[in-house]
Amino acid sequence: KATVEMLRRMPKAELHLHIEGTLEPELALRLARRNGVTLPWKDLGTLRQQYEFSNLQSFLDLYYQLMGVLRTADDFRDLMLDYLDRAAADGVRHAEIFFDPQVHMANGISLDTVMDGLIEGLRIGGERHGITGSLIVCIVRDMPVDSAEALLDRIALRVGDLVGIGLDSAEVGYPPSLFTKVFARARRMGLRVVAHAGEEGPADYVGEALDLLRAERIDHGCRAIDDETLVGRLVKARVPLTMCPLSNLRLNVVDDLRDLPIRRYLDAGVVVTVNSDDPAYFGGYIGDNYQALYDIGYTLEDLARCARASITGSFASETRQRALL
Numbered sequence: 669k670a671t672v673e674m675l676r677r678m679p680k681a682e683l684h685l686h687i688e689g690t691l692e693p694e695l696a697l698r699l700a701r702r703n704g705v706t707l708p709w710k711d712l713g714t715l716r717q718q719y720e721f722s723n724l725q726s727f728l729d730l731y732y733q734l735m736g737v738l739r740t741a742d743d744f745r746d747l748m749l750d751y752l753d754r755a756a757a758d759g760v761r762h763a764e765i766f767f768d769p770q771v772h773m774a775n776g777i778s779l780d781t782v783m784d785g786l787i788e789g790l791r792i793g794g795e796r797h798g799i800t801g802s803l804i805v806c807i808v809r810d811m812p813v814d815s816a817e818a819l820l821d822r823i824a825l826r827v828g829d830l831v832g833i834g835l836d837s838a839e840v841g842y843p844p845s846l847f848t849k850v851f852a853r854a855r856r857m858g859l860r861v862v863a864h865a866g867e868e869g870p871a872d873y874v875g876e877a878l879d880l881l882r883a884e885r886i887d888h889g890c891r892a893i894d895d896e897t898l899v900g901r902l903v904k905a906r907v908p909l910t911m912c913p914l915s916n917l918r919l920n921v922v923d924d925l926r927d928l929p930i931r932r933y934l935d936a937g938v939v940v941t942v943n944s945d946d947p948a949y950f951g952g953y954i955g956d957n958y959q960a961l962y963d964i965g966y967t968l969e970d971l972a973r974c975a976r977a978s979i980t981g982s983f984a985s986e987t988r989q990r991a992l993l
């Protein structure tokens with residue numbers, strides 16, 4: 669238990685967190701009732717039975733369906749506040765938070781409703797916990813490229829409320845190269861760039877994310893280990909990987925946490941961070957992810973290195989980073 673406390677007290681940033689992935693089943697049912705949204709699962713027991721996933725897609729199916737209960741700015745504010753309360757309890761001092769507006773817009777919710785709610789949540793959570801946060805808009809890669817371009821038209825009016833752009837959703841068959849122009853435009857708008865790559869997709873997609881999207885961080889990056897040259901490149905360019913152990917376990921990216929290449933990455937000098945991805949779906953928030961690595965033999969020194977990397981690998985200002993370290 670002393671160790672739990674030491675892990676918790678390490679100042680850390682969370683760099684890979686989908687706000688929609690913090691929607692706990694209880695809150696989903698409550699919002700469904702509040703908003704008159706019909707779900708196929710009538711009670712918590714039946715809903716909870718849906719959380720057994722075989723791969724990324726089987727998770728995404730549930731994740732996108734439950735997103736339908738999020739309708740108002742208050743819903744997004746409450747979701748953000750619940751997350752920040754939990755994150756602060758795990759020692760998170762700064763969070764860079766993904767959201768998927770294309771899906772909300774397809775549900776008839778405006779970008780402003782989504783962003784106004786999330787930003788209000790960040791403001792209240794910031795006052796409550798001293799935690800800082802910023803938003804990273806994600807491109808849903810299995811939706812048409814036109815829809816990504818249409819999102820950028822909207823984003824143009826609110827770039828000041830965003831720190832970056834990311835790429836998420838079903839990976840295999842949707843290589844980063846599809847979005848070269850979208851990301852070039854986003855960069856011209858002043859957005860920082862990250863991308864999910866090498867979660868289920870091959871090491872080549874990590875290379876594409878670096879070369880074509882100019883990604884400054886790689887989300888997951890598990891499969892980069894298959895390409896030694898690529899690993900060397902991640903080390904040399906100090907490109908952080910935002911790894912999510914419990915997510916990878918639950919989505920069968922690996923059969924066992926010990927099969928994740930984190931040890932090999934650390935030994936090679938890769939910048940590794942530890943994150944929760946979609947904690948309401950994968951059985952643990954960021955503290956649980958640190959704990960799971962500790963339990964299989966990662967040392968406090970290893971994990972302190974990851975925590976430190978999360979701060980220096982964040983998009984927070986130099987001043988804020990110094991204050992956090």
Ligand code: ADE
Binds near residue numbers: 686731836837864867
């Ligand atoms: N969207 C939410 N979580 C995701 C993940 N782990 N991979 C890809 N897209 C996602």
Ligand code: ZN
Binds near residue numbers: 684685836864945
């Ligand atoms: Zn993710």
